[in-house]
Amino acid sequence: MNNKKSTADPDNSIKSQEGADSRRSFFKRFGLVGAAAAAGGAAIYSGYNYEETKPNRDMVKVLTADNKLVEVPRDQIKDVKVDVARMTKQGREGLAGHRWVMVIDLAKCRNARKCIQACQGAHHLRPYEYHINTLTMQESENTAPYYMPKPCQHCDNPPCVAVCPVDATFKRQDGIVLIDNERCIGCRFCVAACPYSARMFHWEEPLVVEGDKGKEYNIELNVPQKKGTVSKCLFSADRLREGKLPYCVSACPNGVYSFGDENQDSVTNGTTKETHRLSELLRDNGGYQLMPELGTKPRVYYLPPKNRLFEFKEESPIANEKV
Amino acid sequence: MLTRKMIDKLMKRIYLLLFVLSSCALAVSAQEWIVPAENGAKLSTFAFTDSTRTAGGNLFNLNCKSCHGDPGKNNAVKLVPPPPDPASLQMQKNSDGAFFYKVSVGRGLMPSFKNTLSATDTWKIISYLRGFNDKYVQVLAKQLAPGISLEQVTLLLTWNKEKKQVQVAVSSLKEGTRQPVAGAELKLFAQRYFGNLQVDEARATDSQGVALFNFPATLPGDSTGMVQLLVKPTDETAFGETKTLAALEIGVPTYRPPLNEHRALWNVNQKTPIWLLLTYVFSVLTVWALIVYVMLQLRLLFKSGEENDPDKQNI
Incomplete structure (x- = not known):
């Protein structure tokens, strides 16, 4: 017992010694930790301050919807998902209160092919895939040849829409006939039904695959294009929504195209930006439609190739034809 | 029958005609482009500086370069006549x-x-092109009239009910009071979806500073007949780019139903033509009725067969 006690005492003394030691060390440690915390806090604060005020913070220039250039920090940018369902819905409805018409003046076409290039650029098509094409025309042996741009006629009585079994192609309230490539099953009934050969079929993978990866489908642009579906002229429905003239119309250097609203009785020339009364333009120049006898009621009008501005440089299309 | 002689004669005539035509074409292409004296004497109201030259250069590249090429490089597009x-x-x-x-x-x-x-x-493009001419010295235009500064010209657009014309009153601030501006030529436009449609010819203001425009009776407005009008001076160089917008209820009230509203074969299911709907429903019902009738008859046949079966009767 004694032994035990005697051994216990020094033990106690050691413990008390240790206790004093620990208090000291506690204060020591506390001081150290406190200092470290203060230093760390100051460092973080100064870092934060620096981040806030440093001039070359990682900023990104962004163009807002109302066309203003603003700068925002890169880390605060959030991805906004395009609402495809809403886009498809408004694309199916069309623009209220309008009836789009196109007037093509054959006297002014010199086959510059700028319309075709602008169209193919916008809709990601190959040089041999046409939404609009300029044809070389000659009615008979003794009549003069001319160039004829031919887009989709956007008929008011569209045979292509009537034959579609899946409601993929449809007519909108503003007169445009569009295709929903997400619905199209590639049966090509519409291609066969169109008397103007306005439709094309994507036999190959689309031209732009890498660039369009992850891009949401825009029904008013038909981009990204889809293999195994039908595509055609869209009257640049996406541009009309912005109040701009179609791609082909604005690209023409020779004033061939006029585009406008039948409800406003006016068309605007894409080259000169001159606006005319539609009724007067058609009346004064003998405007006509393609194959009206089919009852398709096209929305594209042609002005005859009278007093052509340019020579027809190529060989006449039917000169060597044997009848 | 055409004889050899006749053909020769005809060919000679054609050659002669071609010669005359081509010489005419040459004469036309070589013809001087005559500018009316008053237009030729017009001058810019602002001085050509480096900033106007830069802006003009951009405009030139957008609008002119596709045919005229780069100034001084002789790379214009080969057209007849050449630009x-x-x-x-x-x-x-x-x-x-x-x-x-x-x-x-x-x-x-x-x-x-x-x-x-x-x-x-246009003046900016001219200032850019003058940059390629070392000898050019600019002469600035004098101001419109003494005492009138360009910012103070106002155009008032109203509908003159008595004359049934669009009336534009032009006035300017002169020594603190409004004075009518006489002899100012104005253009009236109706705003359309893609551009402005000029209404009537350009008209000049009379001594009262008033110009009257005829408005076509057939021009469509919106559903209430409202038309957005725009008036601006023909000579923007002298008057500055002042313009006035006004909405007047003078157009033909226009409402046209959506093009996909009527029932048609190509329209959506809800807009199926009545005849098609009736024909389809009738045909389907007829076929079903026929099938049901045949089944019934078969059942009756089977039943009567069962009743008349001698084996079953014996039991």
Whole structure:
């Protein structure tokens, strides 16, 4: 017992010694930790301050919807998902209160092919895939040849829409006939039904695959294009929504195209930006439609190739034809 | 039958005709582009500086380069007649006003830019082209009239009920009081979806500073007949780019139903033509009725067979 006690005492003394030691060390440690915390806090604060005020913070220039250039920090940018369902819905409805018409003046076409290039650029098509094409025309042996741009006629009585079994192609309230490539099953009934050969079929993978990866489908642009579906002229429905003239119309250097609203009785020339009364333009120049006898009621009008501005440089299309 | 002689004679005539025609064409292409004296004497109201030259260069690249090429590089598109190089002497000997006139009005293959370029933009392009001429010294236009500053010109657009015309009153602030501006030529436009449609010809203000425009009775407005009108001076260089907008209820009230509203074969299911709907429903019902009838008859046959079966009767 004694032994035990005697051994216990020094033990106690050691413990008390240790206790004093620990208090000291506690204060020591506390001081150290406190200092470290203060230093760390100051460092973080100064870092934060620096981040806030440093001039070359990682900023990104962004163009807002109302066309203003603003700068925002890169880390605060959030991805906004395009609402495809809403886009498809408004694309199916069309623009209220309008009836789009196109007037093509054959006297002014010199086959510059700028319309075709602008169209193919916008809709990601190959040089041999046409939404609009300029044809070389000659009615008979003794009549003069001319160039004829031919887009989709956007008929008011569209045979292509009537034959579609899946409601993929449809007519909108503003007169445009569009295709929903997400619905199209590639049966090509519409291609066969169109008397103007306005439709094309994507036999190959689309031209732009890498660039369009992850891009949401825009029904008013038909981009990204889809293999195994039908595509055609869209009257640049996406541009009309912005109040701009179609791609082909604005690209023409020779004033061939006029585009406008039948409800406003006016068309605007894409080259000169001159606006005319539609009724007067058609009346004064003998405007006509393609194959009206089919009852398709096209929305594209042609002005005859009278007093052509340019020579027809190529060989006449039917000169060597044997009848 | 055409004899050899006749053909020869005909050919001679054709050659002669071709010769006359081609010489005519040459004469036309070589014809001087005559600019009316008053247009030729027009001058810019602002001085040509480096900033106007830069802006003009951009506008030139957008609107002119596709045919005229780069000034001084002789790389114009080969058209007939060829578009001249803007840095060449042939172009530079034009007066500022002549330049302005030719760009605005156009001729033959050279399109008119009066609707594409504003007066200021046209002058900026001229300032860019003058940069290729070392000998050029600019002469500035005098102000419109003493005492009138360009900012103080106002245009008032109203509908004159008595005369049934659109009335535009032009006035300017002169020594603190409003004074009518006489002899100012104005253009009236109706705003359309893609551009402005000019209504009536350009009209000049009378001594009261008032110009009257005839408004076509057939021009469509919106559903209430409202038409957005725009009036601006023809000579933007002298008056500045002042303009006034006003909505007047003078158009033909226009409402046209959506094009996909009526029932048609091509329309959506809800808009199926009645005849098609009835024919389809009737045909389907007929076929089903036929099937049911056949089944019934078969059942009756089976039943009567069962009743008349001698084996079953014995049991």
